[in-house]
Amino acid sequence: MALHLHRAERTDVLADGLGALLASPLADPFAEELVLVPARGVERWLSQRLSHILGAVHGDGVCAGVSFRNPASLIAEITGTADDDPWSPESMTWPLLEVIDASLDEPWCQTLAKHLGHFDTGAEAELRKGRRYAVARRLAGLFASYARQRPELLAGWLEDGSGDPPGDLDADLAWQPELWRSLVARVSADPPHVRHAKTLARLREAPTDLPVRLSLFGHTRLPRTDIELLDALSTHHDLHLWLPHPSDDLWRALQSDDDLKGAVPRRADTSGRAARHPLLETLGRDLRELQRSLPATPATDEFIGGTTKSDTLLGWLQADIAANNINAEGRSLGEDDRSVQVHACHGPARQIDVLREVLLGLLQDDPTLEPRDIVVMCPDIETYAPLIVAGFGLGEVAGDTHPAHRLRVKLADRALIQTNPLLGVAAELLTIAGSRATASQVLNLAHAAPVRARFGFTDDDLDAITDWVRQANIRWGFDPAHRQPYGLDHFVHNTWRFGLDRILTGVAMSDDSQAWLDTALPLDDVGSNQVELAGRLAEYVERLHKTCESLSGTKPLTDWLETLTTGVRLLTRSDEAWQEAQLQREFADVVRQAGARAATQLRLADVSALLGNYLAGRPTRANFRTGTLTVCTMVPMRSVPHRVVCLVGLDDGSFPRHTVADGDDALAREPMTGERDIRAEDRQLLLDAICAATETLVITYTGADEHSGHPRPPSVPLAELLDALDRTTSAPVRERIVVRHPLQPFDRKNVAPGALIPGKPFTFDPTALAAAQALTGTRCTPKSFISEPLPATPAGDVTLADLTDFFKDPVKGFFRALDYTLPWDVDAVADAMPVEIEPLEAWTVGDRMLRDMLRGMHPDTAANAEWRRGTLPPGRLGMRKATEIRDLARELAVAALRHRKGDGDAYNIDVDLGSGRHLTGTVSPVYTEHMVSVTYSRLAPKHVLPAWINLLALAAQHPDRGWSTLCIGRSKSRNRIAQQLFTPPVDPLAVLRDLVSIYDAGRREPLPLPLNTSYAWALARRDGDDPYPAARAAWASNDYRRGDEADRAHQRVWGDRPAFEVLLVPPQPGEEMEGEDTRLGALAARLWLPLLDCELSSEGPPR
Structure with a gap:
């Protein structure tokens, strides 16, 4: 028996060779063939490929009697560790934990003891002790790596030294040999290097129960100890190694040099000099090092030819790689050659946009191409998976869809927490239990589908709950006890307990009842129809609290x-039984790995680190080659040929994977050839993908910042590929194969034929086409929000409340008349306790205190009520701010109460406006013949206008009385009180009728009547000044002030940052005013001049 080596440039050729071998039956007709594959995706593809070769009749589609396994399972079987390997990283972690705990006081363990907080106290000690499992698991991984890649190092530690050449162990790692010796003494099994030596001897002495013939298919890297075991296994078994290698020329060059055999320090490796093609040199190190590690004289070393390269750029590149040379002579890139495409995009989302357009184009151009012929590989599948789900319509899609939504797409090897929502909830529980239980964390968990199902939360319920959380000022912490580790256990404010108390008391009381329970001030926004929802929220938070x-x-x-x-x-x-079953199965697997040491005492951080590995992505065989377009990471489908290979996300900084050498890794101090290097592994994956593409290679990367547009370079391996492509043809091709995409999918370049790709539009999206056409159409002056006023509704009575609401903001009044909801600003949920109070929040607090004081509440009581709302910073910081706001609110209240004698009267209004219309409502409170309005704001036009309208209504209803209204607010000067006193005009009914006519017009179309701008215009007119500069200044925003132009309603009507001139259209018929030739001027004069003429005294709005 012997080791047989079979090589080919592509794995489909290797698969055909393997099929020919398996078609020759073994002596035992019932014996099973054993094929070892590197990944599940390769297994599925290989079984399908073999089914076209094997069977009762050639190509009958049957692949039977073949067992596919991975090399790790074979190694476990021949070493006797299939059921339990005490030296696997998972199993080794548990005794290593015990050794670490027992050794922390030993002098040699001082470094580790300090790292784990053994000598610390308090919170720092708890934080560091929470690293126990993570540190033990990392060290177990290092020891397992030593055992597989450099076993002589561990053997030397067990003798008495620090290791064999190439160098002694550095002094800062001197604790590792002691730790290893203590671990070996605790584990009742042969150390891994001893077990390895015994297994080698046993394999060389006699055959095993394994099949006589074995095959190892598709590997580009094998650990040194695995190679030694396989070599020993070949003593009594035929072992066939089917190796994808892109260049027979390079293989023979390396094989002929005896100096390039065996392991050497990586810095001394000169095998790269034999690679004359730049990609073989920069991307193929893993394969070169594997060749160094293989036995020097296999019984068979066979190169299987037969691949024909296409006459395209991709074919030329692959031919040059195979020849280990570049021959650009006579090569010119054809106009229609799209065999290599590199797309530079603005971020991940645009990469998926571009990918789907590219795939649709390929499918349209070639009717024989099917989704099964395409593979999409991403270095970071979790980043791109949600974008792929959205881009290809894998989730719920509303309305018209993109043509790519009709493609059959399958996402493979995603993390379990992404595919099983129960495992996702388990992971989130561990996170919340180890953190502060912030408002956003608890709300996010409530949005999880299984949690929503358990508590019956609908979308509307969750919106209401979010509003409650915001209004109740819940920030973080379940209760004061939960805040104890942070030293804030004496503050109940802004906790979930604090907020829930407010919500639940709000069921029975309002916040103006001057009643509270302990620290709970009732929340005023809990309706009678939401009592049951409040109870479900309380139950959810209570259960979550108990769980944490x-x-x-x-x-x-x-x-x-x-x-x-x-x-x-x-x-x-x-309702999905498999989710609960998988949860139980994963947890049972964790316990099984721990074995008898499952009783080891652990902290939360230990458990989080432990479960992290089990909840990671694990591809299954069923994820691949299902007839759909497969999307996966770069490992499972490595080397598997596809007509189209797409690589997404080859961004600088993301590919190859960024790794920092572990400071405790002894191998990293002087790495040897054949030892794992993740960055070299990723480079090899790119080379495998290049060689696996039979017709088209598509690559996307972030070529520009999605926010600033600043150009970003491709990843280094991609740049090396582009350099090689420039040398593959007689003239550089980079500018022709790299497509730089615009930021937006509706950019005209996407729809203009030839703008991005030759001869045709790039996009297939009809929505993008319509948007681009609109974007590039004939430019015209922006029209008004509506082209003409809406039809007039039948004139009816007007309520005083509707009239005053309309004039608070006439444009918003138009939208309210249409029941049109505008996207007003919505405050986000805050997670941080307030340490300072923003000006807008300070106004809200002050206004509430002022209202409370006007209702008769004592200023201190008002401040205490505000303290119970949780809006103020905690402790003295909050009380100091509350005192400052309280004092100013008290001054305003005193100023108002000085004029408010008694309880005040209410007057019913029913004014005949003519034509059968009436103005109805109630004016209150009225003190004798005076009204007094007060605001915590700086006195501005919008505060004066409602009081003026009420004054007009009273004067029109009772013209024989001496009415007046006083408006009080804060002055522009700091801590001063502003007051404005008005009396009615000579003919209040005429003024009132004119206001109602403006009201009628404003309900049919948006009026150019922004309050501050129009007030500035009218004030300048009254004073004999030019109104344009004053009004323009009130309209425009600057670094210190927000003008009327920034109002959302105004922008909805006149566009973003509308020019002042949009207000200067001519007056409509019936709106004319003497001396005014603009609609703004005419409306401003009608609204404000009667008010200004009736002002008796003022320290009012700034002029």
């Missing part, structure tokens, strides 16, 4: 998993 409390302290692993399972069951409901 139980996920604390130290306890055995089994208790942790039982507690976590209970928490998931308390908080979720799933």
Whole structure:
């Protein structure tokens, strides 16, 4: 028996060779063939490929009697560790934890003890001790790596030294040999290097129970110990190694040089000099090092030819790689050659936009191309998976869809927490239990589908809950006790307990009732129809709190998993039985790995680190080659030929994977050839993908910043590929194969034939086409929001409340008349406790205090009520701010109460406006013949106008009385009171009728009547000044002030940052005013001049 080596440039050729071998039956007709594959995706593809070769009749589509396994399972079988390997990283972690705990006081363990906080106290000690499992698991991984890649290092440690050449162990790692010796003493099994040596001897002495013939298919890297075991296995078995290698020329060059055999320090490796093609040199190090590691004289070293390269740029590149040389003579890139496409995009989302257009174009150009012929590979599948789901319509899609939504797409090897929502909830519970339980964390968990199902939360419910959380000022922490580790256990404010108390008391009381329970001020926004929702929210938070409390302290692993399972069951409901079964199966697997040491005491951080590995992505065989377009990471489908290979996300900084050398890794100090290097592995994956594409290679990367548009370079391996392509033809081709896409999918370049790709538009999206046509159409002056006023509705009575509401903002009044909802600003949920109060929030607080004082509440009581709302910073900081706001509000209240004698009267209004119309409503409170309005704001036109309209209504209803209205607010000067006093005009009914006519017009179309701008215009007119500069200044925004132009309603009507001139259209018929030739001027004069003429005294709005 012997080792047989078979090489080919592509794995489909290798698969055909393997099929020919398997078609020759073994002596035992019932014996099973054993084929070892590197990944599940390769397994599915290979079984399908072999089914066209094997069977009772050639090509009958049957592949039977072949067992596919990975090399790790074979190694476990021949070493006797298939059921339990005490030296696997997972199993080794548990005794290593015990060794670390027992050794922290040893002098040699001082470095590790300091890192784990053994000598610390308090919160720092708890934080560092929470690293125990993570550190033990990392060290177990290092020891396992030593055992597989450099076993002589561990052997030397067990003797008495620090290791064999190429160098002694550095002094800062001197604790590792001691730790290893202590671990070996605790584990009742042969050390891995001893087990390895015994296994080699046994394999060389006699055959095993394995099949006589074995095949190892598609690997580009194997650890040194695996190669030694396979070589020993070939003593009594035929072992066929089917190796994809892109260049027979390079292989023979390396094979003929005896100096390029065996492991050497990587810095001394000169095998790269034999690679004359730049990509073989820069991307193919893994394959060169594998060749160095293989036995020097296999019984068979066969190169299987037969691949024909296409006469395209991709074919030329692959031919040059195969020849280990570049021969650009006579090569010219054809106009229709799109065999290599590189697309530079603005970020990940645009990469998926571009990818789907490229795929649609390829499918349209070639009717024989099917989704099964395409593979999409991403270095970071979790970043791109949600974008792929959206871009290809894998989720719920509303309305017209993109043509790419009709493609059959399958996402493979995603993390379990992404595919099983119960596992996602379990992971989130661990995160919340180990954090502050912020408002956003708890709300995000409530949005999870199983949690929504358990508590019956609808979309409307979650919107209401979010509003409650914001209004109740919930920030973080379940209760004061939960804040104890942060030193804030004496503050109840802004906790979930604090906020829920406010919500639940709000069911029975309002916040103006001057009643509260302990610290709970009732929340005023809980309707009578929301009582049951408040109860469900309280139950959800209480269950989550209890679960997080139980996920604390130290306890055995089994208790942790039982507690976590209970928490998931308390908080979720799933109608999918497989989700619960998978949760139980994953947790049982964790316990099985721990074995007898599942009783080891662990902290929450330990459990989080432990479960992190089990919840990571694990591809299954069923994810691949299902007849759909497969999207996966770059490992599972490595080397598998496809007509179209797409590589997405080859961004600088993301590919190859960015790794920082582990400072505790002894191998990293002087790496040897054949030892794993993740960055070299990623480079090899890129080379494999280039060689696996039979017709088209598509690559996307972020070529420009999606926010600033600043150009970004491609990743280094991609840049090397582009350099090689420039040398593949007689003239550089980079500018022709790299397509630089615009930021937006509706840019005209996407729809203009030839703008991005030769001869045709790039996009297939009809929506993008319509948008681009609109974008590039004939430019015209922006029209008004509506082309003409809406039809007049039948004239009816007008309520005083509607009239005053309209004039608070006439444009918003138009939208309200249409029941049109505008996208007003919505405050986000805050997670941080307030340490300072923003000006807008300070106004809200001050206005509430002022209203409370006007209702008779004592200023201190008003301040205490505000303290109970949780809007103020905690402790003295909050009380100091509350005192400052209270004092100013008290001055305003005193100024108002000085004129408010008694309780005030209410007057019913029913004014005949003519033509059968009436103005109806109630004016209150009125003190004798005076009204007094007060605001915490700086006195501005919008505060004066409602009082003026009420004054007109009273004067029109009772013209024989001496009415007046006083408006009080803060002055422009700091801490001063502003007051404006008005009396009615000579003919209040005429003024009122004119206001109603403006009201009628404003309900049919948006009026150019922004309050501050129009007030500035009228004030300048009254004073004999030019109104244009004053009005323009009030309209425009600057660094210090927000003008009327920034109002959302104004922007909806006149566009973003509308020019002042949009207000200067001519007056409509019936709106004319003497001396005014603009509609703004005419309306401003009608609205404001009567008011200004009736002002008796003022320290009012700034002029």
